[in-house]
Amino acid sequence: MKYAIGKHPNSRGNRQQRIINNKMVCCTCKKLLNISNFQQRAKTLTGFLGKCRDCCSKYNANFRETHRESLKKYYKDWYKNVKLEVFGHYSNKCVCCGENIIEFLCIDHMEGNGNKHRRELNESSIYSWLKRNNYPKGFQVLCYNCNMAKGFFGECPHKKFSNNKIEE
Numbered sequence: 001m002k003y004a005i006g007k008h009p010n011s012r013g014n015r016q017q018r019i020i021n022n023k024m025v026c027c028t029c030k031k032l033l034n035i036s037n038f039q040q041r042a043k044t045l046t047g048f049l050g051k052c053r054d055c056c057s058k059y060n061a062n063f064r065e066t067h068r069e070s071l072k073k074y075y076k077d078w079y080k081n082v083k084l085e086v087f088g089h090y091s092n093k094c095v096c097c098g099e100n101i102i103e104f105l106c107i108d109h110m111e112g113n114g115n116k117h118r119r120e121l122n123e124s125s126i127y128s129w130l131k132r133n134n135y136p137k138g139f140q141v142l143c144y145n146c147n148m149a150k151g152f153f154g155e156c157p158h159k160k161f162s163n164n165k166i167e168e
Contacts, residue, residue: 019046028055082127089130091141096156099143108142108150 018024022035027050038048039056049056064071086107093100107126109117123129130139146156 019048024048026050026052026055028052028059079125079127082125082131086127086130086135087141089135090139093141094143094146095140096142096146096158099146104143104145105141106144106147108140108147110138110140112150114151 019035023032024035024038024046025032026038029052031052033052035048037052037054038050039053040047041049044050051059080102084102087102087105090107094105099105107130108114118126121129130136142150142156146158149156
């Protein structure tokens with residue numbers, strides 16, 4: 001039997017949480033449930049979150065619904081900041097044509113295996129992956145036009161026709 005009694009720095013007073021025979025009472029629905037129904041949380045006295053998984057899901061769904069606009073803004077700002085940080089590391093402009101308007105820029109897999117790589121990652125943001133992996137080599141910044149041309153034609157028309165410009 002594991003007892004955890006005391007005042008946790010983030011709690012609202014003294015609470016007694018107990019784990020008896022691998023069961024614990026949810027602080028929201030007050031049901032006695034197996035500890036497998038609780039998420040582990042190292043910072044708590046018992047090592048588990050006080051709410052069961054069902055109560056956490058209901059709370060999170062309600063929070064997302066009531067804070068929809070502020071969350072939308074938060075994630076949009078977060079995505080933009082991560083994208084700017086990645087571009088700051090690789091380049092702030094297209095390496096092919098020099099485009100520097102942030103909304104037109106994207107990351108390119110230099111070896112041309114971007115589609116396969118994204119499927120392997122199973123992640124929504126290549127930018128957060130690049131940041132988390134300390135900006136690995138093999139990536140460059142291109143504008144969407146240059147990136148699409150490279151994907152469809154094997155190389156960007158800027159490079160293909162740079163030697164064939166018409167002189168005025």
